[in-house]
Amino acid sequence: MRASTQARPSRRRVLQAGVAAALVLGGSAVAFVRTRGYDLPADRALQAFAPWQFIVVQHAARRIAAPDRSGDPSIPGADLLDVAGFVDAWVARMDARVRRDLRRFLAYLEHLAPVAAGHRSRFTRLSPSAQDEVLASVESSSTDLLRAGFDGLRSLVFMGYYRDPRTWSLVGYDGPLIHRPAGGWK
Amino acid sequence: MEVTGAFLRGRDLGGDLSLDVDAVVVGTGAGGSVALRELARAGLDAVALEEGAWLTSRDFDQREDRMLPRLFQDMGGRSTEDMAIRVLQGRGVGGSTVHNTNLCKRTPDAILDLWGRKYGVAGASVADMRPAFEAIERDLSVTEMSGPMRNANNEVLREGCAALGWAGGPLKHNRVGCRQSGYCELGCTYDAKENALKVLLPHAVDAGARVYSDVEATRLLHDGRQVIGVKGIARGSEGGAAHAVEVRARIVVLAGSAVGSAALARRSDVPDPYAQLGRGLRMHPGAVVAGRFDRAIEGWHGIPQSYECTEHLSFEEGSDRRVWIVPAFAHPIGAAASLPGFGAAHMTSMRAYPNLAVLTAMVHDETSGEVLAGDDGRPVLRYAMGESDRVQLGKGLAACARLLLAAGAREVTIPAIPPRRLTAVAQLEALDLSFVRPHAVPLTAVHPMGTLRLGEDPRTSVVSSTGEHHQLRGLFVADGSLFPTSLGGPPQISIYAFALHLAPHMIARAR
Numbered sequence: 001m002r003a004s005t006q007a008r009p010s011r012r013r014v015l016q017a018g019v020a021a022a023l024v025l026g027g028s029a030v031a032f033v034r035t036r037g038y039d040l041p042a043d044r045a046l047q048a049f050a051p052w053q054f055i056v057v058q059h060a061a062r063r064i065a066a067p068d069r070s071g072d073p074s075i076p077g078a079d080l081l082d083v084a085g086f087v088d089a090w091v092a093r094m095d096a097r098v099r100r101d102l103r104r105f106l107a108y109l110e111h112l113a114p115v116a117a118g119h120r121s122r123f124t125r126l127s128p129s130a131q132d133e134v135l136a137s138v139e140s141s142s143t144d145l146l147r148a149g150f151d152g153l154r155s156l157v158f159m160g161y162y163r164d165p166r167t168w169s170l171v172g173y174d175g176p177l178i179h180r181p182a183g184g185w186k
Numbered sequence: 187m188e189v190t191g192a193f194l195r196g197r198d199l200g201g202d203l204s205l206d207v208d209a210v211v212v213g214t215g216a217g218g219s220v221a222l223r224e225l226a227r228a229g230l231d232a233v234a235l236e237e238g239a240w241l242t243s244r245d246f247d248q249r250e251d252r253m254l255p256r257l258f259q260d261m262g263g264r265s266t267e268d269m270a271i272r273v274l275q276g277r278g279v280g281g282s283t284v285h286n287t288n289l290c291k292r293t294p295d296a297i298l299d300l301w302g303r304k305y306g307v308a309g310a311s312v313a314d315m316r317p318a319f320e321a322i323e324r325d326l327s328v329t330e331m332s333g334p335m336r337n338a339n340n341e342v343l344r345e346g347c348a349a350l351g352w353a354g355g356p357l358k359h360n361r362v363g364c365r366q367s368g369y370c371e372l373g374c375t376y377d378a379k380e381n382a383l384k385v386l387l388p389h390a391v392d393a394g395a396r397v398y399s400d401v402e403a404t405r406l407l408h409d410g411r412q413v414i415g416v417k418g419i420a421r422g423s424e425g426g427a428a429h430a431v432e433v434r435a436r437i438v439v440l441a442g443s444a445v446g447s448a449a450l451a452r453r454s455d456v457p458d459p460y461a462q463l464g465r466g467l468r469m470h471p472g473a474v475v476a477g478r479f480d481r482a483i484e485g486w487h488g489i490p491q492s493y494e495c496t497e498h499l500s501f502e503e504g505s506d507r508r509v510w511i512v513p514a515f516a517h518p519i520g521a522a523a524s525l526p527g528f529g530a531a532h533m534t535s536m537r538a539y540p541n542l543a544v545l546t547a548m549v550h551d552e553t554s555g556e557v558l559a560g561d562d563g564r565p566v567l568r569y570a571m572g573e574s575d576r577v578q579l580g581k582g583l584a585a586c587a588r589l590l591l592a593a594g595a596r597e598v599t600i601p602a603i604p605p606r607r608l609t610a611v612a613q614l615e616a617l618d619l620s621f622v623r624p625h626a627v628p629l630t631a632v633h634p635m636g637t638l639r640l641g642e643d644p645r646t647s648v649v650s651s652t653g654e655h656h657q658l659r660g661l662f663v664a665d666g667s668l669f670p671t672s673l674g675g676p677p678q679i680s681i682y683a684f685a686l687h688l689a690p691h692m693i694a695r696a697r
Contacts, residue, residue, distance in 0.1 A: 068530035068537075075533075086251075095260055095564065132529060139528070140603050144625040147603070148269035151628070158522035162536075163251035170533070172540035173486065173518050176248035177367050178375055 038124075044085075047092035053103060056110045057153075058084040059124045063131045064154055065161040076166045083160035090156060105149035113138050192391040193240055193279070196400030196420030202430045203398075203420065207231040208696045210416050210435040212403045212450065215281020216678045217664035217685040218441030219386035220322075224689035225439075226393035230696050233396045233433060234387075235418055237442075238278030240399035242383070246373030250519040253372040257285045259445075266555075266567045270624035271471050273567060274632045275443055279399050280383030282443070282632075282678070287370045287491045288359040288379060289512075289676035290328045292319045292683070296501035297673060304503075305670035306642040308651040310687065318683040326360035326380040326682070335366065337488025339513045342477070342543040344493050346589030352497035357512075359492070366488045372517075386682075401431050404563070406438060406454035406661070413438045413660035437660045437696045440638065441685070444667035445557050445565045448637035453559035457657035460645045463638065467555035467569055468672040469631035472548035473622075474514050474524055475583055477590030477598045483543045485515030498585055499550065501674055508575075509582035510675055511589070514546035524628065526605040535599075545589060547582025548633075550674030551575045557637045567634070571624050580619030583627070587614050602627045633677050635666035653688035654695065662692050 038052040046054055061078040069075060078084070091099055110123045117137040119130055126134065138150045161167055165185040168175050175185035208230040211222045218234060225232035241256060255261040259275040266273065276282030298315060301307040322328075336344065336356070347354035364378040377384060387397060400421040407414040415434035422428035440447035448464040456463060495511035516524060518539065525535050555569030571579075587598045591611055600606040602621055608614050621627070641647025644656035653668065655661035664685040666677050673680055 064528040064532075066529040066533070068533040090255075090261070093255060093261060094263060097560075097562070097564070098260070098263060135528060145269065147625055152263075152269070154528055155523040159251055159519045162518040162522050163249070168518065171518055171521075171536045172484075176369065178248055 047088050048094075048099060049088050049091070049103070049106075052110070053106045054084055054088055055124055056106045057087050057157075059131060060109065060135065060153060061087070061157045061160065063128060063135055064157040066128075066132075075170060076164065078157070078161060081161060081164045081166065083157055086160035086163070087156045090159070101149070102152065105146075105153065108146065108149070109134070109138065109153075192394070192396040193387075194396060194398050195240055196398055196431075197423045197428065199420050199429050203432070205233060205433045207233050207433060207435050209233075209437045209439065209692065210235060210433045211439040211441055211664070212416060213281060213440070213442035213446060213665060214279050214382060214387060214397060215276060215441060215443065215665065216283050216382055216681040217666070218281065218439065219283075219382035219390065220682050220685035221439045221441060221662075221664040221689060221692060222395050222397070223386050223390035223393065224686065225693060225696065226390050226395035228693045230693065231394075232390070233398060234390075235401045235403050235416060235431070235433065236279050236397060236399045237402040237446075238276075238399065240279040240397070241284070241373065243373070243375055243377040246369070246375045248367070248369040248372055248375060250372060250517050253285075257373055264567075266569045268570070268624070270571070271469065271569060271629040271631050273445070273469065273634060274630060275445060275634065279387065279397060280381055283379070283381035284373050284383055285371050286381075286632075286676070286678060287489075288361050288381075289491055290323070290326070290358040290360050290679045291675045293673060293680040294501040294675070296503075297671065300503055301640070301670050305640070306647065306651075307640045307670065308642055310640070310651065310684075315683060315687060318687040319679065322679060322682040322686060325385060327362050328358050328360050328679070330358050331356045331489065331492035335364075335489055336492045337366070337368070337485065337490075338483045339485035339515050339543050340489070340491070340493040342479070342483065342593045343495060343511070343513055343545060343589060346593035347495050347497070349592035350497075350588065352495055352589070354493060354495040354497065357492050357494050359489070364489065368487045368490060369517075370490055398431070403442070403450055406450060406456060407432075407434070408454070408456070408658055408661070410457060411657070411659060413658055435696075437662060437692055439662045439664050439692060440667070441664045443665050444634040444637045445567060447663060447665055447667050448557035449559045449563075449565035451638065452557070453563050456655065456661065459657065462644075462646065462648050464557040465554065466636040466639050466670070467557055467567065467634060468551050468553070468636045468669075469555070469569060470510075470548045470551060470633040470672060470674075471571060471575070471579065471629045471631045472514075472546045473579060473583055473601075473627045473629055474544050474546045475586035475590060475598055475600050476525065476542050476544045477587075477593070477595030478538050479541050479543060479595055482540050484540050485513070485543060486517055490515055495585070495589065498582065499674060501550070506578075508550040508552075508578045508674065509585065510548045510550060511545055511582065511586060512548075514544050515542075516544070524601060526599070526601040526603060543590060543593070543595065545586040547579065547586050549575050549578045549582065551672050554636075576623050579627075580622035583622055584614060584617070584619060600627070633666070633673070635669045635673065635677060636671065638663045638667035639670045640668050641670060652691035653684075654691060660695055662688065662695075664688060664692075
């Protein structure tokens with residue numbers, strides 16, 4: 001006997017309905033705006049995300065993995081490590097259900113979270129400090145699934161960042177023992 | 187380790203596969219490997235189907251980003267339906283025994299007594315189970331981890347226990363030739379784990395069993411009274427469905443974990459007249475506390491978990507001490523995900539990585555969840571932590587903080603939002619622990635169990651004390667889904683031993 005999850009609405013479905021309703025109520029302008037102004041380099045081939053989703057991830061990654069020492073050349077940035085590219089490739093391999101939830105969360109982050117945090121522009125058009133405010137507000141949201149969505153994105157970004165040997169010296173990690181280069185991991 | 191002969195990769199099948207055998211085992215972890223071995227040694231024609239890949243020590247490269255998707259269900263991203271608890275489970279030949287940290291504990295005597303007395307499990311008393319435990323411990327070379335095997339993170343726990351006068355002690359492990367690399371959770375490059383992959387499955391293959399990897403069982407075949415076999419899909423090299431698989435057998439042994447086995451049974455319309463299938467999910471949900479020390483700990487070096495604190499753990503029914511504490515260090519990706527926050531503040535926290543010691547409190551849970559089959563056939567884990575377990579979790583995190591401070595930590599962090607940072611016991615005693623709840627504190631579970639549980643009464647159990655399904659003849663279970671309650675500790679020895687204990691019944695039915 002297959003027990004369907006449709007027997008009672010899950011919290012995930014309630015969130016989905018809420019986000020969808022908010023986007024619709026935001027009017028066609030949201031859908032119109034969402035597809036414009038997101039320009040990717042021509043040589044960027046995406047696997048899981050639409051261009052606008054990828055750019056949201058890029059902006060989020062720059063803030064989630066922001067350096068703690070301004071202008072320090074020893075700290076690689078999220079763009080240098082192509083964290084967003086890593087996340088795109090990783091998400092392409094994930095379960096379809098999870099991919100769908102993440103895309104919905106990115107829509108929330110881009111269009112609704114700024115409004116909830118008192119800003120007028122979409123996330124990718126905010127200043128870095130304003131983006132930090134938005135991320136902090138989602139991180140501490142009273143809605144469990146929004147906090148879970150943020151934590152999921154955060155984990156993916158950190159995976160994309162700290163997977164790279166160029167970050168290991170920042171945290172004093174000497175890296176795997178096998179295939180270790182003669183001069184250590186760099 | 188070179189294993190040849192009857193290990194077959196689904197991606198190498200030239201076409202659809204159709205087999206008629208005596209027994210088919212679904213899953214090749216602790217329970218499946220034992221069941222397969224015993225069936226093969228009994229002279230039966232036995233095959234195993236494993237949805238994941240067949241990887242060996244040569245494939246384990248100690249890189250988190252590469253091994254997570256290869257060794258874990260859902261690439262390490264499996265969670266409960268409400269996303270409150272991350273659930274880490276193995277995937278691949280050897281199952282969770284490939285990535286686990288080798289902890290070996292028998293089912294506690296009080297738990298076995300409880301199962302017999304309250305849950306109607308016959309023939310599994312302490313005395314009944316002793317031969318199986320002893321045999322498995324011999325097969326897996328289980329030994330106690332002595333002082334020299336203890337890394338700095340574990341020493342912190344020992345020092346904390348000693349300073350507080352709390353109960354604790356060394357753990358037993360199934361490892362031989364360990365290089366203490368610290369990369370146990372990403373598969374052992376040095377082939378030092380005496381586990382299903384290295385020991386039991388080669389035994390099974392030597393006895394004539396065939397193990398098919400990359401083959402996902404999609405449906406149990408039955409006529410409502412008797413099992414007929416299993417249908418499945420063999421995956422190609424890119425992961426897509428390549429060939430159909432059908433295995434007809436006199437018996438089917440479900441050994442795909444409390445999540446996989448229950449989901450497969452539910453979507454296969456296995457008879458369930460008393461609505462017991464998939465219920466009773468326990469998981470040992472846990473959370474971590476990090477302590478920052480002046481001295482270097484470098485917890486990623488050395489054996490991850492060799493010492494335990496049992497001060498807050500009792501197996502007596504109704505006890506309010508239900509927390510098990512062990513070290514829980516992670517490599518950088520895992521550590522970054524475990525530490526709270528983001529941005530510059532988070533990077534500053536990560537710079538303290540070499541000076542961190544991390545402990546985890548796992549709850550011997552009473553919450554009863556459920557595994558369902560979603561509309562797409564994939565497992566759905568429904569688990570809402572009860573108040574009693576939530577209180578235990580809070581007590582456990584407080585105990586971890588106290589241990590770390592007693593061992594000399596300058597500051598301890600409980601990774602909530604906002605994080606709770608403490609530098610003195612007095613602050614801990616003044617801390618209101620009501621903030622400790624799902625979604626407010628990151629939770630992880632690594633021991634799902636209980637969804638196809640043992641018992642003589644079909645109204646309150648799924649399989650009889652022989653491990654055979656109450657209504658479906660020839661369907662057996664040999665994984666953690668057998669257990670009527672939480673174990674309160676690492677389950678692998680219990681799973682291995684119960685599979686061995688129940689194997690004679692499987693053999694008798696298959697003949």
